[in-house]
Amino acid sequence: MKNLDQQSLEGLISITxxxxxxxxxxxxxxxxxxxxxxxxLITIFSLVPAESIARFRCVSKTWASILRRSDFTExxxxxxxTRPRLFxxxxxxxxxxxxxxxxxxxxxxxxxxxxxxxHPTFVPDYCPTYICKPVFGLVLLQRCGIEKRPMICNPAKxxxxxxxxxxxxxxxxxxxxxxxYDPIGKQFKVLCLSMNTSLYNTHWILxxxxxxxxxxxxxxxxxxxxxxxxxxxxxxNICINGVLYFEGCLEWSFVIVWFDVRSEKFGFINKNEDxxxxxxxxxCTRPSTLFNYKDKLGIHCRVxxxxxxxxLEDAGNHKWYKHSYVLPPRWSAVPTECMFVGMTSTGExxxxxxxxxxxxxxxxxxxxxxxxxxxxxxxxxxxxxTFVDYAENMNFM
Numbered sequence: 001m002k003n004l005d006q007q008s009l010e011g012l013i014s015i016t017x018x019x020x021x022x023x024x025x026x027x028x029x030x031x032x033x034x035x036x037x038x039x040x041l042i043t044i045f046s047l048v049p050a051e052s053i054a055r056f057r058c059v060s061k062t063w064a065s066i067l068r069r070s071d072f073t074e075x076x077x078x079x080x081x082t083r084p085r086l087f088x089x090x091x092x093x094x095x096x097x098x099x100x101x102x103x104x105x106x107x108x109x110x111x112x113x114x115x116x117x118x119h120p121t122f123v124p125d126y127c128p129t130y131i132c133k134p135v136f137g138l139v140l141l142q143r144c145g146i147e148k149r150p151m152i153c154n155p156a157k158x159x160x161x162x163x164x165x166x167x168x169x170x171x172x173x174x175x176x177x178x179x180x181y182d183p184i185g186k187q188f189k190v191l192c193l194s195m196n197t198s199l200y201n202t203h204w205i206l207x208x209x210x211x212x213x214x215x216x217x218x219x220x221x222x223x224x225x226x227x228x229x230x231x232x233x234x235x236x237n238i239c240i241n242g243v244l245y246f247e248g249c250l251e252w253s254f255v256i257v258w259f260d261v262r263s264e265k266f267g268f269i270n271k272n273e274d275x276x277x278x279x280x281x282x283x284c285t286r287p288s289t290l291f292n293y294k295d296k297l298g299i300h301c302r303v304x305x306x307x308x309x310x311x312l313e314d315a316g317n318h319k320w321y322k323h324s325y326v327l328p329p330r331w332s333a334v335p336t337e338c339m340f341v342g343m344t345s346t347g348e349x350x351x352x353x354x355x356x357x358x359x360x361x362x363x364x365x366x367x368x369x370x371x372x373x374x375x376x377x378x379x380x381x382x383x384x385x386t387f388v389d390y391a392e393n394m395n396f397m
Contacts, residue, residue: 045076076394
């Protein structure tokens with residue numbers, strides 16, 4: 001990748017610059033240049049990191065035009081999904097900073113990574129209380145209170161967008177706001193749950209589109225209450241294959257509520273009684289930790305020296321499968337304050353604490369530590385949130 005960026009692209013820059021100097025209609029003439037077809041340029045551009053794309057847009061009008069084409073942005077996202085990254089969000093002194101680094105896999109030894117900073121000034125003075133898991137490259141930010149509009153960020157492109165104000169009709173306080181993606185229709189949608197004191201609640205949905213977009217009301221077929229902790233820094237939902245999952249209370253039962261992003265329909269899945277830790281069996285304020293387990297919904301639990309993972313096997317029949325692991329002796333070196341991050345696409349369980357990330361390989365029964373450098377210049381961080389399987393997206397905003 002590095003050689004491609006520095007050698008092949010330097011040659012392309014030189015050729016493009018000469019051609020644009022000689023032609024007054026460079027986009028049309030250069031696009032038909034048989035020496036460097038557009039398809040080849042698109043293939044090459046899809047292999048370079050996002051920070052290089054921003055520089056290449058400035059090389060020529062031709063390159064800028066190619067890098068805006070839908071066939072390029074779709075190919076770039078497809079390639080990005082095959083080279084996932086660690087994504088780090090840091091709050092410090094009322095500001096938000098985004099970083100990312102290549103995501104390691106099949107670690108043999110502890111080692112270090114250098115995180116790349118994403119446009120540290122593109123997010124205005126908007127310090128969120130909630131940061132969603134990145135969804136196909138986009139990040140949803142929300143502050144407490146209905147008067148604080150949610151915000152969508154594309155860190156890789158350095159773009160930010162304020163969403164319209166959530167309708168106040170029938171809302172006391174929006175209890176949850178989630179970002180989902182429909183992989184078939186290729187649409188991002190934002191779901192806002194509005195919980196009031198009436199028997200039935202009206203929720204809201206917004207489709208992210210270019211230009212103006214507006215909230216539409218949704219009437220679910222059953223009434224539920226979202227289950228949410230007091231600390232909203234913690235993400236409690238997950239979008240898997242076009243379905244949003246979050247925990248809720250249905251009458252007196254604890255369930256997983258699902259929302260199909262494409263059809264905009266709600267449903268629920270009963271939880272196994274053994275999934276709730278006994279001391280909190282009747283505590284509706286303690287949510288589970290949801291994650292992507294090999295394209296299935298997973299719920300993470302820690303019981304002393306054991307790691308317990310519940311995996312949804314059959315949503316229609318409310319069937320779960322329990323995976324239990326005894327943590328290896330090496331785990332004693334991992335700080336007890338570590339937060340569960342999720343599971344990588346290669347099947348490793350990930351925890352993080354400050355700038356350290358711990359990978360637990362379930363098959364090898366090994367624990368490896370990765371130190372992330374590049375965050376040292378951020379003074380007195382309030383928190384550092386780490387996410388796995390981040391894919392850079394050049395398409396939206």
